[in-house]
Structures are given as structure tokens and as C-alpha cells.
Amino acid sequence: MGFDAFFGNATTVRHLREGIRAGRIPPALILAGPKGSGKYTLALMLAQAINCLRQPESDGLPDFCGECKNCLRIAEAQPLETRVEEAVTAREDMRDADKKETRILIQTHPDILIVPPDPPQLLIKMGQVRRVIHSMYRFPSDARHAIYIFTSTAFMKEAANSLLKILEEPPAFASIFLLAENTGELLPTIRSRSVVYRLGALPTASLEALLSQRHPEWKPPQRALVARLAEGAVGRALGFDLPGYAASRQDALIMIKNALTEPDHSVLFRMTETYRAGADGQQKTSALLRALSSLLEDLMLLQSGAASLVRNIDMLPELTRLSTAISLGWIESAARGLNQVEAGMRRNLLRSLSLDAFATELASS
Amino acid sequence: MSMPGVGTEQERPLAQGATMEISVSRQDLLRELTATQSVVERKTTIPILSNFLLEADEDRLTIIATDLDQSIKTSCAAKVKKPGSCTIPARKLYDYIKLLPEGDISIKLMENHWVQIRSGRSNTKMVGMARANFPQVPEFPETSITRIPAASLKGMISKTIFAISNEESRYTLNGALLILKVESMAMVATDGHRLSHVEKTGETLTNVSGEKKTLIPRKALAELQSLLGSGDDAFVEFADDEHTLFFRIGRRVLTTRKLSGQFPNYEAVMPRDNTKFVVVRSQDLMGSIQRVAQFADERSGAIKMRLEQNELKISSSSTDAGESEDTIETPYNFDPIVVGFNSAYMIDFLKAVGSEGEVRLEFKDAQSAGQMRPEDPGEDYKYRYIIMPMRI
Numbered sequence A: 001m002g003f004d005a006f007f008g009n010a011t012t013v014r015h016l017r018e019g020i021r022a023g024r025i026p027p028a029l030i031l032a033g034p035k036g037s038g039k040y041t042l043a044l045m046l047a048q049a050i051n052c053l054r055q056p057e058s059d060g061l062p063d064f065c066g067e068c069k070n071c072l073r074i075a076e077a078q079p080l081e082t083r084v085e086e087a088v089t090a091r092e093d094m095r096d097a098d099k100k101e102t103r104i105l106i107q108t109h110p111d112i113l114i115v116p117p118d119p120p121q122l123l124i125k126m127g128q129v130r131r132v133i134h135s136m137y138r139f140p141s142d143a144r145h146a147i148y149i150f151t152s153t154a155f156m157k158e159a160a161n162s163l164l165k166i167l168e169e170p171p172a173f174a175s176i177f178l179l180a181e182n183t184g185e186l187l188p189t190i191r192s193r194s195v196v197y198r199l200g201a202l203p204t205a206s207l208e209a210l211l212s213q214r215h216p217e218w219k220p221p222q223r224a225l226v227a228r229l230a231e232g233a234v235g236r237a238l239g240f241d242l243p244g245y246a247a248s249r250q251d252a253l254i255m256i257k258n259a260l261t262e263p264d265h266s267v268l269f270r271m272t273e274t275y276r277a278g279a280d281g282q283q284k285t286s287a288l289l290r291a292l293s294s295l296l297e298d299l300m301l302l303q304s305g306a307a308s309l310v311r312n313i314d315m316l317p318e319l320t321r322l323s324t325a326i327s328l329g330w331i332e333s334a335a336r337g338l339n340q341v342e343a344g345m346r347r348n349l350l351r352s353l354s355l356d357a358f359a360t361e362l363a364s365s
Numbered sequence B: 001m002s003m004p005g006v007g008t009e010q011e012r013p014l015a016q017g018a019t020m021e022i023s024v025s026r027q028d029l030l031r032e033l034t035a036t037q038s039v040v041e042r043k044t045t046i047p048i049l050s051n052f053l054l055e056a057d058e059d060r061l062t063i064i065a066t067d068l069d070q071s072i073k074t075s076c077a078a079k080v081k082k083p084g085s086c087t088i089p090a091r092k093l094y095d096y097i098k099l100l101p102e103g104d105i106s107i108k109l110m111e112n113h114w115v116q117i118r119s120g121r122s123n124t125k126m127v128g129m130a131r132a133n134f135p136q137v138p139e140f141p142e143t144s145i146t147r148i149p150a151a152s153l154k155g156m157i158s159k160t161i162f163a164i165s166n167e168e169s170r171y172t173l174n175g176a177l178l179i180l181k182v183e184s185m186a187m188v189a190t191d192g193h194r195l196s197h198v199e200k201t202g203e204t205l206t207n208v209s210g211e212k213k214t215l216i217p218r219k220a221l222a223e224l225q226s227l228l229g230s231g232d233d234a235f236v237e238f239a240d241d242e243h244t245l246f247f248r249i250g251r252r253v254l255t256t257r258k259l260s261g262q263f264p265n266y267e268a269v270m271p272r273d274n275t276k277f278v279v280v281r282s283q284d285l286m287g288s289i290q291r292v293a294q295f296a297d298e299r300s301g302a303i304k305m306r307l308e309q310n311e312l313k314i315s316s317s318s319t320d321a322g323e324s325e326d327t328i329e330t331p332y333n334f335d336p337i338v339v340g341f342n343s344a345y346m347i348d349f350l351k352a353v354g355s356e357g358e359v360r361l362e363f364k365d366a367q368s369a370g371q372m373r374p375e376d377p378g379e380d381y382k383y384r385y386i387i388m389p390m391r392i
Helices: A010-021 A039-051 A069-075 A080-092 A096-101 A126-136 A157-168 A204-214 A220-229 A234-238 A242-260 A265-272 A278-303 A313-324 A328-346 A351-364 B026-037 B090-099 B150-163 B218-230 B282-293 B343-353
Strands: A028-032 A106-109 A112-115 A146-150 A174-180 A195-198 B021-025 B051-057 B060-066 B070-077 B079-082 B084-089 B104-109 B114-119 B122-127 B146-149 B175-181 B184-190 B194-201 B211-217 B235-240 B244-249 B252-257 B276-281 B302-308 B311-318 B322-329 B337-342 B358-363 B370-374 B381-387
Touching: A010 A039, A010 A195, A028 A039, A039 A069, A039 A146, A039 A174, A069 A106, A080 A106, A112 A126, A126 A146, A126 A157, A157 A174, A204 A220, A204 A234, A220 A242, A220 A313, A242 A265, A242 A278, A242 A313, A242 A351, A265 A351, A278 A313, A278 A328, A278 A351, A328 A351, B021 B026, B021 B070, B026 B051, B026 B060, B026 B070, B026 B090, B026 B104, B026 B218, B051 B079, B051 B090, B070 B218, B084 B090, B084 B104, B084 B122, B090 B122, B146 B150, B150 B175, B150 B184, B150 B194, B150 B218, B150 B235, B150 B343, B150 B381, B175 B218, B194 B343, B211 B218, B211 B252, B218 B244, B218 B252, B276 B282, B282 B302, B282 B311, B282 B322, B282 B343, B282 B358, B302 B343, B337 B343, B343 B358, B343 B370, B343 B381
Parallel strands: A028 A174, A028 A195, A112 A146, A146 A174
Antiparallel strands: A106 A112, B021 B079, B021 B104, B051 B060, B051 B084, B060 B070, B070 B252, B104 B114, B114 B122, B146 B235, B175 B184, B175 B211, B184 B194, B194 B381, B235 B244, B244 B252, B276 B358, B302 B311, B302 B337, B311 B322, B358 B370, B370 B381
16 A cells, blocks of 8 residues: 555656655645546545654655554545445435535544535535634644545635635645646636646556556457546546446437438437436436547547547547548537537536537537 | 344344443433533534444443544443443434433443343334444543632633634634633633633632643533533643643543634733723613614614713614614713724623623723723622724
């Protein structure tokens, strides 16, 4: 156990560990990187390294043992989704009066507080930031340095503003880690008070190598495909749901074909009908939009003669055929339409209707 | 996880040797649960924190509750058949024990963290969590303990706690400052608009050299207040380490994580030349302010105090409610003065003082803080309350 279990981005990790060695833990740290790039894993590892009771070293830099009381308790927060589900269940069992004001928080170690976006809106809310403020100015009980991890940058406006207040006057014994897929989502005043570290994309080849170690049961073409589809993110590659992605991509393809060939509305509507309201529908829709954008990207690459960069390599012949039927202008307008659908989703438009409208627009352009 | 059938009396051996079996009187158990349950956070999504930790050893049952900021540890006599420990959902246990009739209650740990509770003809099983998940509660340090007279501490808390700030972001004001000296102690709290300061002389404190200042968070003060209210111990034992404050009242120990930050230099705001004063009966002043405040602006609660020849006039007006004035006759021979104050702040102080006796109001001018004091505080108390004026 230790930092050698963290795959990739060695330079970033080294800089962070050097900071710990020098006793310089920034009061606010932004770990930026795409979904699945290891932000949460790294954040917990840093929390462990800062607070490990044994303080081992590797390569001359601080590491963590993974076995002491602090390491173990921090590691319990690792399966984030399970912990969030437990918290949500705990909230559901409460009296109605208490339920309303209760916010989801995860605290497997008394001094490491993890703040995930609060469902159902999946935003970080005032109550959560208030709890951080309340706790942050108290001396840590078991840790050397308390750490507050925000796993998303989707803040309610007031919540972001009050977070700013602590960033202006942080205590010496606590830090805030903000995990950001898109740092632009944070207030500029928060960004300017934080140190930003980026977790970049890993080369496809090293992801393929990793997959052959971790998923030897997968066939090589499957590993090659997943390594490309993961867009350089380790976590995404390792936990890639290929059947799920294939289903979303199939639906995305229906929309593209519907636009490029003779429109078959009955097929289209049967498909869009399955994108319903609610949290499941939200996930399903965003998976579809992601698959669609990946296909559009590949089509653009093929058009520009960069077939070697295509991600959906299993569909290369079909995509090549489709790419001859379209122009760059069409891809551009499709991408713009896609952005509009995404914006509509944030405003809670009816999913099936927005998709129908988008598909029809694609067909007419 | 399945619930072992209630009433079928399954007596299967326990996994990993986890045992606990005790018998305790309902009266003792309920008394201790009542003392600890207020620490248990209602609105937490961290499941273990809504549990009590029960530990049985020799002839005692120890009960621990924590919200990670505060913890209370207490104990009562019990017949321990098998020593051990378990966790039980706090709210459910407390509500259930309240409903049981007087008598002995037997508590027994079963497998998979199920806990059986039997009393008379009642038989209940509740599911707890693994004992290992329960956070470590700091142990009372047995060195450098200061013994504080319980009655004095209780008096000081009730005279200051209401002035503590509710604003989370003003974290250094989220507690009251306790100042211990060899022969006196004081407590001060402020929210930036008013400040309450009480000093008790004629004490002899151990293990204090010079001046020891400690910021005690509000929630811990409230717990302390209720612990002091429910017991009849003459002294509170106080100790602290780097991170934690400890208070021991009899067999109960309250711990709280220390607040960081510097309490503001309150001595600088203590008025020195408030030479214009008036003395009124506390009860009269309270009545007048409460009446007049009905017609004050709802948001600010502002009332006007006008001092003239042998007269204190209290008035208010708002565009919605109307206007109101009360006059209290009392000797006053200084220059006339008009000052505005928040009525709620004045009422807080009058409540803390009680309706007996007289209070002295001291002023300088309309732009300076006013001071309120009990005219005859008695028992070596020095109690001062400072309120910032309002522009009216």
C-alpha cells in the first residue's frame, strides 16, 4: 500500500509529496482532472500520507502505511458511492422534520470530512459548507492536519460564497481539497485562493498495459477499445461499463443515422421514449450525450484523415462510411445542438422531447 | 441482516467472542441516558454517531455519546454477568427505556450486533453497529486539574451564554471565554453587538498560575449547564490538553474540541466614563421594554431610551405597528440624553438578572456603548453587560 498504487501522473504526485515533506500543505488545493482520473483516490492518499501514524517514506518522500488507525479509517471512505448510499439511507430513515435539514456528509475519520454533492439536486449546499466552517476552526482530534474534501465543484451559489469566507482566513491545521472536473465552474475568487494541480490524461498504450494486468480476462481488442474510450482516465478504464456504453452508443447512432439516411421516426421515437424523468433518466441521458459526442469527435477525426486517433475503433468501417456523407459544417452544427441539449437538461427540460427536437434538427441541417 | 426472532430465545454462541450481558435498574439507566442523549446529533448521516456506546465492566455500565465535537461519558451501577461492549441506536433506546415501567432491565449483546433488551414481560431487540466503528473518545487527563465551584460556574454560564454569536463565520465568538485566576474567575461572551462579562471573586482555584484563558464552545457550555443542573456536585474538575477541554462532574465527563483563534480584546470596549446613570427596578424595566418593543421595527427591535429630569422614557415607533411610550419615574440629575438600543438585547440581560432587585443603566452619549449592571449583585459577583447603541 502507498503511492505506488497510484497509476500515472507521477510528476504531480511527486510535487504534492514534496509539499508534505516540507510541511507545506496548502490551505486550499484544487485537484483538477476528468472523471475517473484519480482525484478522489489521490485526495485520500494525501490525507493518509499527511496523517499516517508511522510515516514511512518511499523514494525519499512521505508515504503512508495503509495499516495504522488513521490510514485505515481514512481508507474506509474509498468506496465513495457506497458511503454516499449509506448516508442517503440514513437520511431516509429520519423523521421528516430532521430529514429536510440533513445534508450528506462522510466522515470515516473524525478529522477527514468528505462533502459529496447532496442528492437529489447533486449540488453542494449551504448546510454542508456550514458544517465545514463549524468544524474547521476546532482543533483536529486524531489527525495532525484536518482535511475537508469536496468531491464536486457544483456548488449552490450561497454555499460557494460562504466557502470563500473560510478560504480568506483558513486555520493552520486544516486544508480544503476541491476535486474539479472543470475548474471553470468554481468562483474565480475561490480559484485565486487555491493551488491547482492537474491530473492529465494517460497515453492509450499505458492504459492498455494496465488493463492487461488488471483485466486479463478481457480480450485484447476489448482492452484496446476501453483504453481509447477511457480518454486517458485510469479509474474510467478500470471500471469501464462496456455493455452500458455500447447501448448508449447504439442509441446515439440511431440519431446520427436518422439524420443522414431516410428518417425512420418510429425507431427514433421508440428510442427517445426510454429517456424518462428522474435520476436514472438523467444518468442515461448524459451517457447518451457523451457517446454521441464521442462519435461526432471520431467522425471529425476521420474527415480530417486522422483515423489513428479514432476512439470507437470497433466501429471504424461504419464510421468511415458515415463520415463520407457529412461535412465539417454538419458536425459543427451537431456539436452546437448537443451543447443546447445539455444546457436544456440542466434546466430540466423534458428529456425525450429535447432528444426528438435535436434529432429532427440534425436531419434538417 | 435478519432479525433474530423476538421471543424465540435463541441463545447461539457469539462471533469473535463479542459478549455483554448486564442487568441495570431502569431508574439509573434512564437518568444516565438523559444526561448523555443531548450530545447525540439528530441530523447526522454518519450512522455510528446516532448510537450510544455501552461498556460493561466489573460492576458498572459506562455510556458514551459523541458528535465528534463533544462527548459525554457517564456510568451507573449494574450487575455485570458478562463484561463487554456494544452500540445501540441512541434515540430509539432512550425513547424505549422511557416507556418501560420501573424495575430491572437486562441488556444482552447477540450476534450481528443485535442487542436484546428485556424488562418484566417486555422483550425487544435492536440492531447496533460494530463497536470498532465508534470514534475514540479522549480520556480525562489526571494531571493539572482545576477544581471549579459548580454553583459559580453555573451562574457564570447562565449570565453569558445568550451573548455568544450564532454566526459560524465569526468562529472566535462562537464560545465564551473562561478566565481563571488564583483567587477569581470570569467569563465573557460577545457577538459584536453586545458583550456580557461576569466576574466571581473570593474563589480559591488550584493549579492556576497567573491567568488561564479558555474559549469554550457554545454547545459545550449548554451541555455543561444541563449537567450542572441535574447533579448536586460541589465542584467541576476542569483540565485541557492541546486539542480538548475536559469537564468532570461527579462520574460524568464532558469533552469538547477546542476552538482555535484569538478572542477579541474585550477589555478595550469596556466603557470607562459612562458617568450618566439611572437605577430602576428590574421588573419595571422589563415590563416597560416588553410593552414598548411590541411597536418597535420588527427587524431591528430598536427602542429609544430618553433620560430627563427624574424620568426614564422608553419609546418606539414603526410604520406598520404604531408607536408606544412608557415612563418610569426615577432619580436622574445629569444632562438629558437619548440613546437607541436593540430591545431584545436588553431583555436577554434582564432575564439573566432575574426580576428581583434593581439594575443600573450607565451612559456616556448617544454614540457610545451603554452599560447595564445589577445594582446589588451580591455574592462577590461583578456582572456587566455592554450594548452598542443604535442610530435612531
